[in-house]
Amino acid sequence: MSKKISILIVDDEDSVRDSLFNWFIEDGYHVECAENAKIALSKIELDYFDIILADIKMPGMDGMELLRRIKSLKNESIVIIMTAFATVDTAVQALKDGAFDYITKPFDPDDLSHLIRNASKQILLKQENEILKDRVVTLENVEDIIGNSEAMKKVLRDVESVSQSNSSIIITGESGTGKELIAKAIHSNSSRKYFPLVSVHCGALTESLLESELFGHEKGAFTGAMYNRKGRFEMADNGTIFLDEIATVSPKMQVELLRVLETKAFVRVGGNKEINSDFRVICATNRNLKQMVEEGIFREDLYYRLNVVNIHVPPLRERSGDIPLLTEYFIKKYCTSMNKPSIPIDSSAIKRLEEFDFPGNIRELENMIERAIVIGNGKKITLKDLPLAKNIINTSGESLYEQEKVHILQILNKYDWNISNSAKALKVDRVTLYNKIKKYDLKSSDKNKEK
Amino acid sequence: MKLQKITLISFGYFDHDFLQNIAKKIHDEFFITAQVKEAYFDLSDFYDPARRQYDANQLLHYIEKNYSADDAKTIGLFNVDLFIPIFTYIFGQAFLNGRTGIASAYRLSNERYGIDADAELMQERFAKEIIHELGHTFGLKHCHVSDCIMRSGTYVEDIDQKNSGFCQTCNDNLLI
Numbered sequence: 001m002s003k004k005i006s007i008l009i010v011d012d013e014d015s016v017r018d019s020l021f022n023w024f025i026e027d028g029y030h031v032e033c034a035e036n037a038k039i040a041l042s043k044i045e046l047d048y049f050d051i052i053l054a055d056i057k058m059p060g061m062d063g064m065e066l067l068r069r070i071k072s073l074k075n076e077s078i079v080i081i082m083t084a085f086a087t088v089d090t091a092v093q094a095l096k097d098g099a100f101d102y103i104t105k106p107f108d109p110d111d112l113s114h115l116i117r118n119a120s121k122q123i124l125l126k127q128e129n130e131i132l133k134d135r136v137v138t139l140e141n142v143e144d145i146i147g148n149s150e151a152m153k154k155v156l157r158d159v160e161s162v163s164q165s166n167s168s169i170i171i172t173g174e175s176g177t178g179k180e181l182i183a184k185a186i187h188s189n190s191s192r193k194y195f196p197l198v199s200v201h202c203g204a205l206t207e208s209l210l211e212s213e214l215f216g217h218e219k220g221a222f223t224g225a226m227y228n229r230k231g232r233f234e235m236a237d238n239g240t241i242f243l244d245e246i247a248t249v250s251p252k253m254q255v256e257l258l259r260v261l262e263t264k265a266f267v268r269v270g271g272n273k274e275i276n277s278d279f280r281v282i283c284a285t286n287r288n289l290k291q292m293v294e295e296g297i298f299r300e301d302l303y304y305r306l307n308v309v310n311i312h313v314p315p316l317r318e319r320s321g322d323i324p325l326l327t328e329y330f331i332k333k334y335c336t337s338m339n340k341p342s343i344p345i346d347s348s349a350i351k352r353l354e355e356f357d358f359p360g361n362i363r364e365l366e367n368m369i370e371r372a373i374v375i376g377n378g379k380k381i382t383l384k385d386l387p388l389a390k391n392i393i394n395t396s397g398e399s400l401y402e403q404e405k406v407h408i409l410q411i412l413n414k415y416d417w418n419i420s421n422s423a424k425a426l427k428v429d430r431v432t433l434y435n436k437i438k439k440y441d442l443k444s445s446d447k448n449k450e451k
Numbered sequence: 452m453k454l455q456k457i458t459l460i461s462f463g464y465f466d467h468d469f470l471q472n473i474a475k476k477i478h479d480e481f482f483i484t485a486q487v488k489e490a491y492f493d494l495s496d497f498y499d500p501a502r503r504q505y506d507a508n509q510l511l512h513y514i515e516k517n518y519s520a521d522d523a524k525t526i527g528l529f530n531v532d533l534f535i536p537i538f539t540y541i542f543g544q545a546f547l548n549g550r551t552g553i554a555s556a557y558r559l560s561n562e563r564y565g566i567d568a569d570a571e572l573m574q575e576r577f578a579k580e581i582i583h584e585l586g587h588t589f590g591l592k593h594c595h596v597s598d599c600i601m602r603s604g605t606y607v608e609d610i611d612q613k614n615s616g617f618c619q620t621c622n623d624n625l626l627i
Contacts, residue, residue: 015508019535026547027593027603106502109538109605 005120006030008049010040010066011082012058016105020053023112037061041069049077050123051116056083056090064094071098076126078119082107145178145185146329149319155182158311163189168261168306170246171284173313176363179284180244182313186282187240195239198232198279203245207253212269215256221270233266236279246306247287247298254299261305281306316358316365323354326362330369331381338373345381348443356388384413405440408433417444456523457485457585460514462492463530465556469574470528476578480616481585481627490518494531504534507544507553515551524588526581527553542580542604545587548626552584559607576610586617590626594618 007029009020017033024031032049034040036058044052052070056063067079078100083090091102100122101115145156162169163186171179180199187197205213212221216231232241243249249257260266265276283306292298316323327345335342358364372385408426415421423433436442457477461470474485497505497513514527526545533541533555542559545552559576561569579600586601594601599618604610617625 013536015536019508019537022544022547023537025592026587106534106537106539109541112538113603113605 004028004030005050005123006032006048007051007053007116008032008034008040008043008077009053010034010037010058010063011053011055012036013055016055016082024116027113027116029116037063037066037069040066044070044073044075044077048075051119052077052079053082054079056081056094057085064090064097067094067097067099078122080115080119145181146325147319147322148325149314149321151314151319152322155311155313156185158309159185160189162186162309162311164191165309166280167308168281169283169309169311170289170307171282171311171313172289173284173286174315174361175286176361177313177315178362179286179313180242182311183240183242183282183284187242187280190240190280192239192280196236197240197242198236199242199244200232201244203248207250210249210253211256215260215266215268216271216275217269218271221268225270228268231266231268233260233277233279234275237277238279240280240282243281243283245285246283247285247289247292251299254302258299258302258305261302316361317356320354323365324350326365327353327369330366331373334370334373340373340378343373343376343378343380346383349381349383349386352383352388353386384416404436405442408436408440409442412437412442412444457481457483458488458518458520458523458525459485459528459581460488460490460518460525461528462490462494463528463556465528465530469570472574473578473581476615477582477585480582481589481625483627486523492517494529499534502534504532504540505529507533507535507541511544511546511551511553514553515546515549519551521550523550524585525551526584526588527551528577528581529553529555530557531555532557542610543584545584547587547592548590549588552581552588554580554584556580559610564607572611575615576607579610579613579615582615586621586625591617591621591624594621596620 007024009017009024009031010033011017011020012035014035017035021031021033032043032047034043037054037060040052040054043049054063054066058066061069063081063083067081070077070079079098081090081094081099081102082105083102084105094102100119103111103115145152145159147153147156159182169183169186171182173179183199184197187193200210200213202210208222212225212229212231214232216229216234217225219225219228243257256266261281264278265274267274289298289303289307293300293303316326327350331345332342334340353365353368360367368386368388369381371387372381376382376385408422411422411425415425419430419433423430426433428436459470459474459477470487474487477483477485492513494505497509499506510527510529510533514525518527519525533543533553535541535544540558543552543554554577556573556577557563559580560573561567583600583604591601593603594617596602596618598612598614599621600613600616601618601621602609602613604613616622
């Protein structure tokens with residue numbers, strides 16, 4: 001239990017207040033008492049009580065009126081009504097007015113314990129629910145979108161400013177830059193956050209499958225349609241639909257999509273009833289849609305319908321300053337999921353990662369770090385745990401000088417800077433290798449090995 | 452002031468050996484000698500004819516005022532049906548971190564529930580109830596450990612399910 005549950009006892013009889021007070025104190029609750037409804041209301045204004053136990057018959061304001069006042073204050077406390085004179089009518093009225101339960105004095109001790117246990121369970125569930133909701137929002141906003149670079153800061157500013165609107169958005173960027181994550185962040189920052197975010201990967205489906213996926217189908221609409229099925233647009237009612245790889249949609253589907261986006265109404269495949277759905281559209285593509293429009297591959301009207309706001313996610317090579325942060329995040333993520341203690345990464349490995357081209361963007365970096373944690377020695381991630389070699393050759397220029405330098409470094413790393421073994425592999429003598437190391441100013445990634 | 456003793460005062464008819472055995476169990480639990488005394492006062496003043504039960508709140512305050520001492524924890528032992536205004540019945544009650552408690556054997560016997568008498572079980576239950584109330588006087592609240600003697604018990608079966616001793620946490624928290 002994170003916090004002591006607090007109880008307010010409202011009863012005009014001293015003996016009842018004292019008995020309940022002692023009983024609950026012995027059970028470890030935080031307890032306060034009020035001898036009438038007026039005092040109770042003033043206490044409620046000052047403090048929040050998880051549970052309020054109120055007697056019905058009290059001089060002045062009675063327990064039922066107190067219950068109504070508490071509910072009108074939008075107070076979330078659980079109210080339990082007590083009475084020595086039980087009637088079905090008052091019990092029903094109390095429950096209608098929002099009481100959690102109704103208990104007749106004197107109580108069976110077990111009944112009271114049971115009642116308070118149930119109320120406590122409800123309070124804890126509510127608290128847990130709130131914590132989880134917060135965690136979901138935090139997950140999309142803070143933890144999963146990482147970047148301190150100016151380029152990423154601009155993207156996050158854009159996300160923040162467009163979240164509250166209902167405009168259609170196109171997210172562009174190379175494959176693996178985190179376009180879906182940006183879509184999630186927009187959704188979870190919007191007023192639609194407690195409704196679904198429905199993702200459809202348009203590129204993974206054929207035209208007919210995509211049609212049935214988006215609009216749903218009626219039983220018997222086609223071979224294999226055994227049941228009625230809701231489409232993604234219907235599922236996204238009040239929420240957001242994320243259409244990934246929108247550029248792959250066929251011309252016929254582009255027409256259908258345009259119509260749905262304009263009317264927010266559609267008919268299931270094989271059906272004849274029009275279905276309305278209130279959704280927001282976010283699309284993503286790694287292609288140049290404008291160019292596709294010019295080439296006549298993508299409908300111009302659909303393009304303008306979708307492209308109300310454009311957010312461009314920069315490739316990782318344009319924000320290499322974020323690589324250390326992202327690396328640290330992925331190390332933490334995979335160490336946690338693999339039940340391993342967090343391991344450091346060698347500074348030269350980080351430096352090399354920053355120089356790397358990353359054609360697969362963040363997805364490639366993530367896979368690289370996951371692989372390094374799986375195959376590494378578990379103490380430190382070093383350069384030899386990272387599959388960077390191929391790319392370095394590509395990026396290091398075409399001159400013989402560069403090629404030789406990179407090749408020697410690769411061999412040295414492969415043999416843990418063991419000069420004899422490296423020289424043997426290069427088919428040169430040790431002195432030649434020493435000279436080459438000196439010439440190219442090569443340094444070991446691991447300082448200990450350098451010594 | 453260092454506490455010297457525990458006093459059990461019998462206000463109902465209890466067999467001498469029965470009380471001595473209970474005193475021994477208490478000693479084994481607290482390592483403090485439990486002294487057994489007998490006393491008498493007119494219980495009719497505490498009888499509620501409407502409920503046909505005895506008012507435990509008033510009895511507790513009466514014992515506190517007339518029989519308790521600063522150097523002892525005093526438990527009044529009764530054989531009458533106890534109630535407090537909010538509950539249909541109670542087995543006993545005590546001042547939390549105080550010097551007085553009361554316990555009744557009335558609802559602890561098997562015969563009360565139409566089962567054959569079991570003197571040993573009855574003695575066990577009463578000892579547990581007294582140790583539970585003494586626990587309150589030594590500052591312990593109800594415990595959530597299922598077999599700890601400080602777990603709240605509202606039925607006689609609950610008392611049977613508990614151990615006759617404290618869990619480790621309660622033991623550590625005893626203000627002796």
